[in-house]
Structures are given as structure tokens and as C-alpha cells.
Amino acid sequence: MVNVLSDGSGSIELLGCFGDDLTVVNAARVSFSKESKSLTEGDKKLITYLAKHNHVSPFFHPQIRLRVKMPIFVAREWYRHTVGFARNEVSRRYVDTEPDCYVPEISSIRERDTNLKQGSKSNPADSAEYARECIEELTESAIDTYNILLKANVAPEVARMVLPQSMHTEFIETASLYAYARLCKLRLSPDAQHEIRLYAEALSKMLEKEFPVSWNALNTQYA
Numbered sequence: 001m002v003n004v005l006s007d008g009s010g011s012i013e014l015l016g017c018f019g020d021d022l023t024v025v026n027a028a029r030v031s032f033s034k035e036s037k038s039l040t041e042g043d044k045k046l047i048t049y050l051a052k053h054n055h056v057s058p059f060f061h062p063q064i065r066l067r068v069k070m071p072i073f074v075a076r077e078w079y080r081h082t083v084g085f086a087r088n089e090v091s092r093r094y095v096d097t098e099p100d101c102y103v104p105e106i107s108s109i110r111e112r113d114t115n116l117k118q119g120s121k122s123n124p125a126d127s128a129e130y131a132r133e134c135i136e137e138l139t140e141s142a143i144d145t146y147n148i149l150l151k152a153n154v155a156p157e158v159a160r161m162v163l164p165q166s167m168h169t170e171f172i173e174t175a176s177l178y179a180y181a182r183l184c185k186l187r188l189s190p191d192a193q194h195e196i197r198l199y200a201e202a203l204s205k206m207l208e209k210e211f212p213v214s215w216n217a218l219n220t221q222y223a
Contacts, residue, residue, distance in 0.1 A: 002202045004070070005195070009102055009168060011069045012202050014210075019062035021047060021213040024177070027058035044213050051217035059178035059214060060084065064207065066173045071102040073165040074195050081186075084179035089171035093157040096150055101139045101166040106132050108194070119191060139164060177211055181218040 001013040025036050025043040028050055036043050050058055070078065079087070092099075109128040110120035125131060142164050149159035175183075180203065186192065187200035208215045 001067075002206070004198045004202050005102060009069070009100060010071065010074075010199070011067075012199055012206070013067040014206050015065040015067055015172070017062065017064050017210050019177075021211055023062050024050070024058045024211075024214050027061045028055070039213070047213050048217045048220075051214075051220065056178050059181070059218065060176040062177040062211060062214070063174055064177065064180060064210070066203075067170070068173060068199070069168050069170045070199060071166050071195070072169050074193075074199065075169050075171070076165075077193065077196050078183075078187075078199070081175075081179065081183045085173060085175040087171050087173045090169055092160040092163070096156040096159070099143060099146065099163055099167045101143070101164060102168060103136050103139055103166070104132065109135075110194070116191075119193070135166070139166060177207070177214060178218070180207060181215070184219070 001011050004010040004012055022036060022039050022043070024047055025039065028046060029035060050056070068075075068078075075089075106128045107124055109124055109131045111123055111125040113119050113121045142162050145162045146159050149162070150156065184200045184204050184207075187196050188204065192200070204215075204219075
């Protein structure tokens with residue numbers, strides 16, 4: 001498991017992989033009724049060729065399963081990637097354990113960039129310290145209100161409405177190697193929100209270890 005956010009609250013865990021670089025190779029070679037038993041230099045060149053010429057179907061065969069914990073405002077961006085993904089998420093209709101929320105460090109409370117319709121500057125806002133106090137106070141108040149509602153016998157599916165977007169959610173996700181390459185292409189972009197880039201960076205490092213040849217080929221092609 002890799003802790004992603006600076007406060008150690010968010011994480012991404014690799015639960016398992018189906019396949020490896022050889023899986024990609026043999027998915028391509030079956031067209032000629034061929035099969036490689038071990039990864040050769042020729043196989044590595046084939047993987048590079050497939051990515052370079054956008055022959056992407058072999059990269060759908062390896063599957064990756066993750067357990068991810070991230071704030072809701074990050075998850076809703078992550079969930080915009082839908083093709084090739086399967087997800088099951090913790091539901092607060094059924095769970096009423098104490099929620100935990102992401103409260104950013106002062107350095108992460110970035111200044112608004114008036115030249116961008118969305119996004120921020122890299123530097124903290126002048127009021128970052130005050131802003132963090134406001135965020136912390138609101139978060140604590142929301143959780144207190146949630147617990148008050150539960151004690152008043154309000155159903156969890158109703159009480160949850162007062163919880164903020166900074167609350168962590170947790171989900172198990174399965175997707176193909178190609179699907180994650182597409183996700184990382186977009187979420188590692190400089191104009192992606194900083195918080196989601198942290199998750200994409202952690203994921204990219206994981207998949208580079210599991211699929212060194214394929215991941216390098218896909219990132220070279222889609223960078």
C-alpha cells in the first residue's frame with residue numbers, strides 16, 4: 001500500500017494483477033497462431049510497435065485490481081474514467097462508522113489562478129493559514145452534526161448528506177492496463193489538479209514495476 005496524501009490519509013494498494021508483459025505479447029501473436037514462452041528482445045520490440053501504431057487491443061488483456069482511498073472531490077474526477085473500469089465503493093447507506101476527512105497542509109491550499117477557468121497556481125494563497133483553520137472547523141462541525149443525527153435515530157443514508165466532499169471514500173477498482181495508461185495520461189498532465197496527480201503518480205510507479213516494457217511503451221506513445 002502506498003500513502004498518497006501528505007497527511008497519510010489517502011492510499012492506493014495493488015491487490016493483484018492478471019498477466020504481465022508476456023500477456024500482451026501473446027495476445028498479439030495469437031493472430032499468427034504463435035506463442036512466446038518467455039519475453040525476448042523481439043517481443044519487447046513488438047510491444048513498442050503495438051503502442052506506437054495504436055494497436056491497443058493486446059493491452060486490454062492484463063487486468064489490475066486496486067483498493068483506493070481518496071477524498072470524494074478527487075474520486076469524482078477519477079470516476080470520470082469509465083471505459084474498461086469496474087468499481088465497488090463503500091456505501092454510507094450501510095456504514096455509519098466515524099468518517100475521516102482530508103484537511104490539506106497549508107502548502108496545499110493554493111492560490112487561485114485568474115488566468116485559468118479552472119486550476120490554481122503552485123504557491124499557497126496568502127490566506128492559506130486562515131483558510132486551513134476554516135476548513136478544519138467546518139470539517140469538525142460536519143462530523144459532529146453527522147454523529148448528532150445518528151444519535152437522533154436518523155438513518156445513515158439521510159445523515160450522510162451533511163458530510164463534506166473532503167471525506168474519504170474507499171473503493172475496489174479493476175481495469176485493463178490500457179485503461180490505466182489512458183487515465184495516467186490525463187491525470188499526470190500539468191493542468192490536472194495536484195491532488196489527483198499524486199494518485200496517478202503512485203499508480204504509474206506501481207504499474208511500471210509490474211509491466212516495465214508495456215508501461216514504458218504506452219507512456220512513450222501517450223505522453
